[in-house]
Amino acid sequence: MALWRDDSHETTLTAENIRLRHPCIDDYEAWAKLRHASRGHTIPWEPAWSEDELTRTAFKRRLRRYHQDIETGQGYPFFVFRAEDDVLVGACNLNNVRRGVLQAADIGYWVGLPHVRKGYARAAVRRVVAFAFGPLHLNRVEAATHPENAPSRALLLAVGFSPEGYARNYLKIDGQWRDHLKFAIVRGDPLL
16 A cells, blocks of 8 residues: 555645645654644534544554545545654645536645644645646635634635635534535636
8 A cells, every 4th residue: 555654655745834745654653643732722623533533543544545535536635744844733635526527626624733823724725726726637626614713714715715605514523513614716716
C-alpha cells in the first residue's frame, strides 16, 4: 500500500509557509498527539469521535480509507506541515469528488489548537483549491460551516469562496444534525 511509508508520497504540495502531503503511518504519533491536544477546540465543529479514535488501529483504518479514496479518485487527503520545521499543524482534504457534468468536490480542514490563527489553514485551503482546479481539472469546490463558526466563515470568504445559502440538518456534528452555511468557489473566481 503506497501510503504506509513516508518516502512513498506521490503528491506533495507547497505554499507560503506550509507543505502538504498524503498521510502515512509514520504520522501516527504526531497526529494523535495534536488531535488529543485539540479535542476541546474541534468538538463543536466535527463529527463525533469513536471510542478508539486516537488508536493506531483506528489510524490504520483511516489510512486504508484515504488510500482507497486516492486510488478511486474520490478524495485527496493532505496533512499540513509547517515548512520551517516539518511539524504537523492540521489537515485539508478534498472529499466526495464528483466527475461527469458536475466536476466538483467538498473541502474540509482543521488546524490543531497550538497552531490556530497563524495562517496555516488559509494557506492550505488556497493550495488545495489550486490543486483541485489545476491537476484535477475540477470546476467547483464546495465548503460548509456551522453558522456559529465565525473563524471558518471568515477564512472561506478571505480565500475567495462565495456564500450560497443555508442547508438545514446538513451534517451530523458531535452526534447531532446541524444546520450549515454553504460556500463555493468555481474555476475562474479569484483565489485570494
